[in-house]
Amino acid sequence: MNGIIKPSILPGFMELLPSEQIQFNRILETIKDTFEKNGFTPMDTPIIEKTEILLAKGGEETDKQTYSFTRGSNNLSLRFDLTVPFARYSAQYLSELTFPFRRYQIGKVFRGERNQRGRYREFYQCDIDIISNRDLSIASDAELPSIMYSILSKIGLQNFTIRINNRKLLNGFLKSLELSDITGVLRAIDKVDKIGSEAFKNELICLGICSDTVDKIYSFIILQGSNEEILSVIKKLDIDNETYKAGLNEIDEVSKLMKVFGVPEDKYVIDLKIARGLDYYTGTVYETILDEYPELGSICSGGRYDNLAQNYTKEKLQGVGMSIGLTRLFYVLKEIGLLKGEEGSTLTKVLIVTMDKNFEVAIAVAANFKNKGINTQIYFEEEKLNKKLNYANKLGIPYVIFIGENEVNNKRLKLKDMNTGNQLELSEEEVIKFLLAVGK
Amino acid sequence: MNGIIKPSILPGFMELLPSEQIQFNRILETIKDTFEKNGFTPMDTPIIEKTEILLAKGGEETDKQTYSFTRGSNNLSLRFDLTVPFARYSAQYLSELTFPFRRYQIGKVFRGERNQRGRYREFYQCDIDIISNRDLSIASDAELPSIMYSILSKIGLQNFTIRINNRKLLNGFLKSLELSDITGVLRAIDKVDKIGSEAFKNELICLGICSDTVDKIYSFIILQGSNEEILSVIKKLDIDNETYKAGLNEIDEVSKLMKVFGVPEDKYVIDLKIARGLDYYTGTVYETILDEYPELGSICSGGRYDNLAQNYTKEKLQGVGMSIGLTRLFYVLKEIGLLKGEEGSTLTKVLIVTMDKNFEVAIAVAANFKNKGINTQIYFEEEKLNKKLNYANKLGIPYVIFIGENEVNNKRLKLKDMNTGNQLELSEEEVIKFLLAVGK
16 A cells, blocks of 8 residues: 655646636636637647757757657657747648638646746646738737737736837847847847846947947837827937838837727837847737736737748748737736635536435436526535535535425425525526526 | 758647637537536646656556656656546645535546557546545436436437446455455456457456356356346345445446436446456446447546545545546547538638728727627738638638728628628628527
8 A cells, every 4th residue: 555645736836726717717718709709710739749849949948948858769848838839730731721820729838947926837828820821911910919908808907008019120220220239139128127227238238339329229118108109209210221111110000000909098008128039020029017017027928920930831921929828817816816706616506405315306407407508516415404505605606496395296496595595486497587697 | 040840740649620620629618518517616737747646556557658757856747637636636625625526627638658549648538526525425426427428419429328337246246256366357357348258268267267257257247138137137146245235226226317317228238347447446437438439448437436535635535537538539520420520610700801901990890790799800911802702711701791982881781691602781780680690
């Protein structure tokens, strides 16, 4: 015989009690439903893939964080995001997909990060992308963040801001300064909010950029004001390169279209500090910050890319994508008290209690309820009535039905409202009408 | 620059094209919805757990098949089923759970099995269990297979049989023969359908059982007839031990109650060959066989257990559980042609096509449609009308709306039925009514 091992999970992994899980799933459903309402098709890829596929792009940080192992002669890895598998999938089934291809994917991804607040090593990502082998309208760049806006609003978040920038704009601006190491600058811009202005400027100086230019860069990226004000300032800058102009046009259009898509103007801002430096983005980029918890980082990010699947095919697939980090978002909602926990630990709407061992009637009534769409459970064990009511109470089952000899003979059911304590005697059909009327 | 790597996934992993994925998800939704209708609460556990937790029970086969690896000083494994994590979860949150606890869990599990037809290394399991720290009614043993029956029926399966046995019955019978190695016999019984009667008898003889007894065992396990006939035969056997009698009572009650739960009598049979020998079951056991494809093995199995979490707590948790192997089931449905593929490659109900760049109206109309619950997509790219219609056709989007200058001026929409080619000119409200009437 084995001894007893203390039950526990690994640090950095999220696990929920039933009442929390119900709330988590409700958010997941909202996301899924909104994606489908907007014409996105579900996709699923394996959690384990060939290491050479997942790490085809390379990148030291990613390589280090990825869970990799060997089995037999195979090098295997757990997916660390849903974008790389999507790129591989698009290349693999290229001839069978119809473009523009709109897919959503919701699933767990794995990163062996340092354990810190709100960061998990196994977490859900919820991705949408629209890709095409031809030109893809700039309208998609506005459509995606407006879908994300509607999701975040639906789940009860109020104080968040979608920050928008454009890599062409940033690249064009930096090009106009005739810098040699644009990547280094982008990397520094990416973290200016974290490290502060002094450290940022210092980093640029270390890259060999003279302090005049450093100041120009800093003034550009911290531009503040309404979207219209920022647009008007950056339009007037005397920068004459095609990249900058293209970026300007795009961000201008995206900003206007987001309004048309119904996003309130205080919910999205042009923020020239957003670089997403290490990514493959080439146009619009997004991050979403909780106004009161900027230190938690972005809960919904993404951008436009020119060549999604370049590691797997010569075919150029352009597109735009965004991703919600659901596990972190859930952690945040819990922290800031947006999950009220009034939901109970069950989805069951009604508990049927038999006063004798007359299961036949209880089972028939339950079948009828379930057919009508009511989540129903029968309490089969022989216990005192009090214990059964206590069970309903503890779980948060809102209604209890009693079936005893009297009820069977009179073809009536006794319905107890567990919140008010009120009892009604009704026919089966009346109970169904009642339960459907008070919501599922 | 990297070269191009041929996109592929590992052998033994399932990946679906959009039209198949839509069908897969529809089945998943049916399972989830039925579980919730029957009062089961959602649960989720990490995919990666501590190896010492997942392999606490031991078992050479499981150990070999499990994907294990180290990271830092930790020994990690991917879950190989949802039962062991459930046992760990129940022990870990014992004081916070309310019993009887009814949970469902749907998720991927991983087994590095030999690659063979219909077997996958990463596959979805869909589990339900009812556990309690007190006595749990035998009615649950009948409730679970009837829930599974209703799911299999709903997804269109017709020729399947739920096979039921009881470990007490089997143990009691073998005990009455005064055998020393009951486990060895159970293991042989478990595979008699695969290896045939000769090999089976031979295996028992190798265990040192005399041929008289071997014949007795064989005649017992291959008993055939209606459930009533089998029950009547095994009731008359002159076996006087408590285990046998308890098993007899249980299988009798389960058989009767399943009828009360509405399972047609030809859909469940008492099959004394079902042993599930290597498992922790102690009472009722189930397997579900496709009548025409018995060689594919069970697609839905489970049983009653006395002590779920014995490796993690001293508290005795008894219960009953069943699990659908969804990935294999989907493979089978595809193989036998039960997936007709008429569904198209999209969930989108209507494609909105603008005849100019008048996005404002298209976006407003789409928002209205989506609010009413209609999956809607706008085609933003500038292309010839023909190309746009072809896109709808290829994806299987059933309706297209045209919005041009005329339509905007007259506040009418042109609606084209892509199946019939018919066109109607309607108001926005009329279109919504129409689309809701033809189903989502």
